[in-house]
Amino acid sequence: MKAVVMAGGEGTRLRPMTANQPKPLLPVVNRPIMEHVLRLLKRHGLTETVVTVQFLAALVRSYFGDGDELGMRLHYATEDLPLGTAGSVKNAADKLRDDRFLVISGDALTDIDLSDMIRFHRENSALVTIGLTRVPNPLEFGIIIVDDQGRVQRFLEKPTWGQVFSDTVNTGIYVMEPEVLDEVAAGEAVDWSSDVFPRLLKRGAPIYGYVSDCYWEDVGTHESYMKAQADALSGRVDLDIGGFEMSPGIWVGEGAAVDPDAVLKGPLLIGDYVKIEAGAELREYTVLGSNAVVREGAFLHRAVVHDNVYIGPGVNLRGCVIGKNTDLMTGARIEENAVVGDECVIEAEAYVSSGVKVYPFKTVEAGAVVNTSVIWESRGQRSLFGPRGVSGLVNVEITPELCVRLASAYATTLKKGDRVITSRDSSRAARALKRAVISALTAGAIDVLDLEAMPLPVARFHTSRRPASGGIALRTTSGDPQSVDIVFMDSRGADLSPASQRKLERVFSRQEFRRAFPGEIGELSFPARAVEDYAQELLRYVDMTGVNDMKVVVDCAGGTSSLVLPTLLGRLGVEVLTVNARLDSASPTETLAERRRDLQRLSELVGSSRASFGVRFDPVGERIALVDEMGQLISEERALLVVLDLVAAERRRGRVALPVTTTRVAEQVCRFHGVQVEWTSTSLDALTTAAARPYMIFAGDGRGGFIVPEFGPTVDGLAVFLRLLGLVARTRLTLSQIDARIPEAKLLKRTVPTPWATKGAVMRSVIEAAEGFRLDTTDGVRVVGEDGRWALILPAASEPATDLWAEAHDFDTAQAFLDRWARIVERAAGT
Numbered sequence: 001m002k003a004v005v006m007a008g009g010e011g012t013r014l015r016p017m018t019a020n021q022p023k024p025l026l027p028v029v030n031r032p033i034m035e036h037v038l039r040l041l042k043r044h045g046l047t048e049t050v051v052t053v054q055f056l057a058a059l060v061r062s063y064f065g066d067g068d069e070l071g072m073r074l075h076y077a078t079e080d081l082p083l084g085t086a087g088s089v090k091n092a093a094d095k096l097r098d099d100r101f102l103v104i105s106g107d108a109l110t111d112i113d114l115s116d117m118i119r120f121h122r123e124n125s126a127l128v129t130i131g132l133t134r135v136p137n138p139l140e141f142g143i144i145i146v147d148d149q150g151r152v153q154r155f156l157e158k159p160t161w162g163q164v165f166s167d168t169v170n171t172g173i174y175v176m177e178p179e180v181l182d183e184v185a186a187g188e189a190v191d192w193s194s195d196v197f198p199r200l201l202k203r204g205a206p207i208y209g210y211v212s213d214c215y216w217e218d219v220g221t222h223e224s225y226m227k228a229q230a231d232a233l234s235g236r237v238d239l240d241i242g243g244f245e246m247s248p249g250i251w252v253g254e255g256a257a258v259d260p261d262a263v264l265k266g267p268l269l270i271g272d273y274v275k276i277e278a279g280a281e282l283r284e285y286t287v288l289g290s291n292a293v294v295r296e297g298a299f300l301h302r303a304v305v306h307d308n309v310y311i312g313p314g315v316n317l318r319g320c321v322i323g324k325n326t327d328l329m330t331g332a333r334i335e336e337n338a339v340v341g342d343e344c345v346i347e348a349e350a351y352v353s354s355g356v357k358v359y360p361f362k363t364v365e366a367g368a369v370v371n372t373s374v375i376w377e378s379r380g381q382r383s384l385f386g387p388r389g390v391s392g393l394v395n396v397e398i399t400p401e402l403c404v405r406l407a408s409a410y411a412t413t414l415k416k417g418d419r420v421i422t423s424r425d426s427s428r429a430a431r432a433l434k435r436a437v438i439s440a441l442t443a444g445a446i447d448v449l450d451l452e453a454m455p456l457p458v459a460r461f462h463t464s465r466r467p468a469s470g471g472i473a474l475r476t477t478s479g480d481p482q483s484v485d486i487v488f489m490d491s492r493g494a495d496l497s498p499a500s501q502r503k504l505e506r507v508f509s510r511q512e513f514r515r516a517f518p519g520e521i522g523e524l525s526f527p528a529r530a531v532e533d534y535a536q537e538l539l540r541y542v543d544m545t546g547v548n549d550m551k552v553v554v555d556c557a558g559g560t561s562s563l564v565l566p567t568l569l570g571r572l573g574v575e576v577l578t579v580n581a582r583l584d585s586a587s588p589t590e591t592l593a594e595r596r597r598d599l600q601r602l603s604e605l606v607g608s609s610r611a612s613f614g615v616r617f618d619p620v621g622e623r624i625a626l627v628d629e630m631g632q633l634i635s636e637e638r639a640l641l642v643v644l645d646l647v648a649a650e651r652r653r654g655r656v657a658l659p660v661t662t663t664r665v666a667e668q669v670c671r672f673h674g675v676q677v678e679w680t681s682t683s684l685d686a687l688t689t690a691a692a693r694p695y696m697i698f699a700g701d702g703r704g705g706f707i708v709p710e711f712g713p714t715v716d717g718l719a720v721f722l723r724l725l726g727l728v729a730r731t732r733l734t735l736s737q738i739d740a741r742i743p744e745a746k747l748l749k750r751t752v753p754t755p756w757a758t759k760g761a762v763m764r765s766v767i768e769a770a771e772g773f774r775l776d777t778t779d780g781v782r783v784v785g786e787d788g789r790w791a792l793i794l795p796a797a798s799e800p801a802t803d804l805w806a807e808a809h810d811f812d813t814a815q816a817f818l819d820r821w822a823r824i825v826e827r828a829a830g831t
Contacts, residue, residue, distance in 0.1 A: 001099055001118070003046040004089050006172075007034055007106035008054030008079055013221050015510050016341035016359040017321060022056045024106040025063060026219065027306060029232045029241050030253070030271050030289055032063065033219055034106040036239050038070055044114040046102060047072045050095050052088040054079040084191040085172070090184040097181070103174040109228045110216040111238040112173060117210045121175040124150065126208040127200065128180060131173030133216045134764075136757035143169050143760075145767070146209040155198050168209075168764065171216050222321070222339060229304050230285045233267035241269060253290065262294075271307070289324065303334075306342075320352075323360065357511075384508065385501045386798050389487040391477055394429040398484050403436040407472065408513035409504050410488060411444025416520060418469035421489075423451040423459035425560055425620050427588035429484050430474040437472055437486075438524060445516035448524045453583065455560040455621030457716035458534045460493030462527070464712060465537070467491065475620050476588040479595075493714050494688040535567045541711040542722045544572060546729035551575040551611045553627075554721075555602050558584030559619030564718060574725065577609055589619055599625060599633055607631025612728055613735050617717050623704035624717045626724075628735035637662075640700045641669060641742050642735055643720070646727040647698040648673035654697035657690035660778050660792060661805055662702050663745035681779030682794065688713045746814045747807040750822055754802040754829040759795045762802055765828035766793050766821070783821065789813055791821045802829070 011023025018026065024034035041049060049072055053060045057078050067074030077092035089096070089103055100121070102114065112131060121129035130152065132144055145154040145168070155170075170193055183200065184190050201207055215237035217228050231237050233249070243251040249266030252258065256270050261278035268282055271290040276282070280294045283301035288294070292305055295313040303317035306324040311317070313330050320334040323342035331349040334340060338352050341360035346352065350364045364370050384390055390406060392398040414420070420441055424430035431453075441448050449466065451459055456473055463471035471489035488496045488504065496504065507513070516522065527533075554576055556562040562581040569576050580598070590598070599616060606614035606627045614627035626634040626642070634642060644656060644666060652674050658666055659682045670677050675697070680686040684701065691699040692713035699707035706720035707713060728735065754762055766781050776782035780794030780803075789808035796803055802825050806818035 001046060001101060002096060003041050003049045003102045003104060004092060004096065005034065005037060005041075005049055005051045005104055005106045006085065006088055007051050007060050008057075008082065008088055009105075009107050010055045011107065011220070012506060012510060014219075014225060016339055016357055017222075017225070017323065019341055019360050020056075021342075022053075022060055023219075025059060026107070026225065027289065028109055028219070028225075028228050029239075029269050029287055031240075031242065033109060033228075034060070034064070035070070036109060037104060037106050038064070038067070038072060038074075039240060040111065040114065041102075041104070042070060042072055044118075046114065048075075049073070050075045050077055050092045051106070052077045052079065052092055054082055054088070082189060083187070084189040084195075086184045086190040086192045086196050087188055090181055090186055090190070093181045093186075097178050100175060100177050103172075103176060105172040105218075107220075108172065108216065108218045109232070109237060109239075110171065110173070110214065112171070112212050112214040112216060114173075117173070117212070118175055120150070120210045121208065124208050125206060126175070127177050127205045128197065129175040129208045129210050130197075131171040131216075132168050132209045132211045133171050133214070134211075134760070135169050136760055144209055146211070150208045150210065152197075152201060152207040152209050155193060155201065168211065171212075172218075175210075222337065225321070226302070226304065226319070229287050230302070233269060233285055233287070243269065243271070312348075329366070384505045385496075388477065388485040389495070391483060391485045393482055394433075394484050398433065398486065400433060400436040403433045403486070404440040405508060405511070405513070406486060406504075407437040407440035408444055409508035410470070410472065411441050411446045412507045412512070412514040413500070413503055414444075414446060414469050416445035416514075416516065417447065417522075419447045419449060419466065421449050421451060421459055421463045421466065421468045421471035423454040423456070423471070423473045425475040425588050426453050426558070426583040426585050427476045427481075427484070428585050430476065430588070431585075433484065433486075434472075434474050437474070441472075442522035442524060443516060444514050445520040445522055447522045450524060450526055451530050452526065453560055453563065454530065455564055455718060456487070457621055457714070457718050458530060458564060460489060460714045460716070461534050461537070461712060462530060463489050463493040464491065464714075465533075470496075473620075478589055478618065479592060481587060481589050492688070492692070493712065495684050497685045497689075498683070531564050531567050535564065535571070538568065538711060538719055538722060539571060542708065542719065542726065544722065544726045547725045548573045550725055550729050551577075551609065552725065553577045553579070553602060553605045553609060553611045553614040554581075555579045555598060555614070555616040556581045557590065557598065557617055557619050558582055558587065559617060559621060561617040561621035561718060564621070568718065568722065572725070577605060577611065579605070599627070603627050603631040603633055613724070615721050615724075617721075618704070621717050622715050624706070624721060625704060626735070628739065630736050632736065634735065634739060636704050637702055637745060637747070638739055638742070639704070640702045640706075641666060641745075642738050643700065643706060643724065643727075644698060645669050645673075645738050645742060646724070646731065648675040650727060650730065651675065651697045654695045655693070657687055657693075657696060657699035657707075659687060659701055660776070660780075660782060661794075663747045663807060664788070664790070665743050665745045669742060679776075679778050683779075684715070686779075688715075745807065746809065746811050747805060748811070748814050748818050750804045750818055751796070752802045752804065752822055752825045752829065754795065754800055754825065756800050758829045759800075759802070762825055762828040763793070763795065765824055769821075769824050785817070789817050791817050793821055793825060 007024040009023045011018035025032045243253040246252050251269045253272035255273040258276045259278040262276045263281040265283050268286040270288050274288050274292045276294045277296045279296040280298045285302040286300045287304045289307035292309045294311045297314040298311050300317045302319040305322045308325045310327045315328045316333040319336040320338040322340050325343040328346045329348040332346045334352045335354040338356045340358045345363045347366035349367045352370045424434045459473050473487040477483035558580045602614045616625040626639045655676045657678045660679045680690045691707045691709045696709040705715040708719040711719050770783045774784040782792045784790045791806040794803045806814045808814040
């Protein structure tokens with residue numbers, strides 16, 4: 001039986017360590033990761049192996065040769081272009097046709113029992129057996145559900161937290177029968193998990209999952225790389241650590257010279273021919289590569305040092321990685337999570353701060369504090385993007401320098417000469433930061449059309465209609481005048497999809513920005529009729545018949561909607577009482593108390609003026625709050641149902657898109673009017689994608705955000721306001737009457753604190769506890785009972801928490817159902 005080792009990965013997330021060497025050659029306890037994999041194969045009798053190579057293939061071939069030094073026979077299959085996990089194996093098909101074979105990644109550290117996995121495959125007469133393990137954070141892996149016999153039931157590649165239904169993930173280790181290769185097209189990029197396996201599963205092929213409790217670590221990030229070193233030294237993974245164990249947990253390689261007055265506190269590893277002088281101190285989880293020199297007074301703790309590194313007197317290394325052939329001169333200090341690439345010189349007394357990456361072949365001058373020129377400094381977030389875009393404190397977390405790097409990364413994801421729309425709210429901070437954004441975009445060969453201060457819906461409209469390849473808008477964070485949000489848009493004017501966000505993050509983290517040649521610098525222009533064009537198109541698409549005699553009260557909240565409403569309403573002949581119709585650059589957002597105060601004032605004005613209704617826009621014109629003709633504030637949840645009822649009653653057919661967290665009263669409203677509901681995940685990207693589909697007549701997020709699909713697929717407070725004017729004018733009912741005829745929702749919500757490390761286990765516990773219930777995994781896990789009651793369990797995307805919703809025919813039943821699932825979550829989370 002043969003094995004296939006996939007060794008073509010670039011390891012982009014591990015840069016600068018992989019800037020000039022392939023990921024499989026990265027050393028873990030002084031041996032390449034792939035060497036540990038090959039030794040594991042040999043231990044289980046798999047000595048004939050095909051190695052698939054692509055990125056820097058010559059280095060892999062040169063290091064391992066024909067495998068004779070390891071007692072193996074190695075063959076190589078080279079890809080000219082990346083072919084994916086299945087395509088790379090297909091590329092070696094001529095060597096694999098005669099018998100079943102095993103596929104394993106050359107850049108993951110494991111001690112899985114391959115012999116037992118092969119036995120499991122054979123006894124089940126499987127076509128494919130997938131090696132599985134359980135991990136705390138399954139977001140970067142493919143999650144899989146198997147039944148009691150181990151047969152695979154479901155696949156999902158790289159889910160969001162809302163899609164996590166298990167913490168059992170695909171390790172990329174497979175046992176396969178040779179006929180599987182017939183399912184892979186030759187010369188094309190094909191993946192096992194996203195292309196081949198789902199197709200086989202749909203056909204009913206015998207695909208099994210072998211769940212292993214053995215060690216497995218995908219060494220894909222700097223954190224996992226450091227963790228793998230510590231786990232190897234601690235004995236958590238069964239592998240061969242070279243050298244002699246001179247005392248418990250302290251391994252010393254051949255020819256190493258350690259002065260008796262050096263301080264060693266294991267576990268740690270000292271490589272071959274290392275020299276350590278008196279007074280040097282090496283602490284736990286330190287790994288020294290071959291031929292390193294550690295001078296007197298140096299201090300190393302949890303430091304991973306590659307081959308041929310000189311560590312001068314008094315150097316301090318903590319939790320960092322030092323690339324090969326690098327010199328650290330007297331008194332240099334490298335802090336936690338920093339990475340210094342190969343062949344660098346860090347001169348005397350230089351300081352490389354936490355999280356910094358110094359790329360290969362750089363020199364840091366004596367006494368310098370490195371924090372800008374050769375590094376990317378992490379902002380300390382789990383993800384660059386949050387629910388509102390990229391957010392943070394002005395001039396603390398969101399600085400002009402950060403804006404330049406973000407905009408440069410965004411420009412790099414686009415083509416030279418593309419056009420990007422920029423806009424902002426009325427705040428001074430957004431105005432200053434937008435200038436940095438525009439400079440970076442034009443320097444990246446991107447033409448910029450700047451709308452200056454403009455409602456976000458208008459910016460989205462022009463991004464989709466000009467046309468443009470994308471847009472960037474800056475706005476003050478709602479409720480926090482000290483913070484700002486940077487919103488990145490695609491060519492539809494919608495927020496970037498999760499996949500596009502990850503692409504931008506990769507470019508940002510690697511700091512590999514494209515710069516234009518002098519003749520390619522982008523142009524900056526300012527459209528002359530941005531408001532007029534938006535108003536004209538909006539009035540062309542939205543039915544405004546019958547609105548002439550309407551009377552409404554509008555609160556612009558001191559935001560940019562005041563720039564557009566006069567143009568819109570002036571063409572309609574509507575009687576309007578407008579408040580806060582100004583641009584407030586000093587206070588561009590509001591506190592919760594200020595919002596309540598203004599809503600109370602709006603209610604009083606509507607009641608006293610006998611208006612048909614009142615609307616309050618948010619400061620960027622995206623979301624609205626509604627007040628009925630009686631002066632009563634309509635809650636966000638009820639406002640969604642009221643507007644839905646109005647739209648459905650007039651259209652009488654079509655589809656509406658709603659997030660799964662919406663009350664199922666919405667289904668009753670739609671059913672009454674002959675309209676269908678399409679449920680989406682809670683992400684705004686999912687809602688806008690659904691709104692763009694044919695026959696969509698309405699979409700809303702239940703938080704004051706509404707979409708008018710006939711005009712555009714994005715949230716637009718101005719458009720829904722005009723649509724509401726027409727709907728109310730043509731109906732014989734007031735908003736309060738419509739609200740009164742809609743059944744009351746019995747929907748409850750609760751948040752349970754959940755450590756990041758237990759989120760996957762929580763969702764697995766929910767799946768296991770839901771046996772006998774109907775499940776919906778559109779987003780999170782929705783458990784549906786026979787009597788119509790339901791509960792939704794959804795891991796929060798940006799904080800250590802799990803959100804729960806429950807609904808039933810009465811509040812007591814809903815409360816009991818919510819309590820039941822909250823207890824399951826709390827028990828699994830250990831809270």
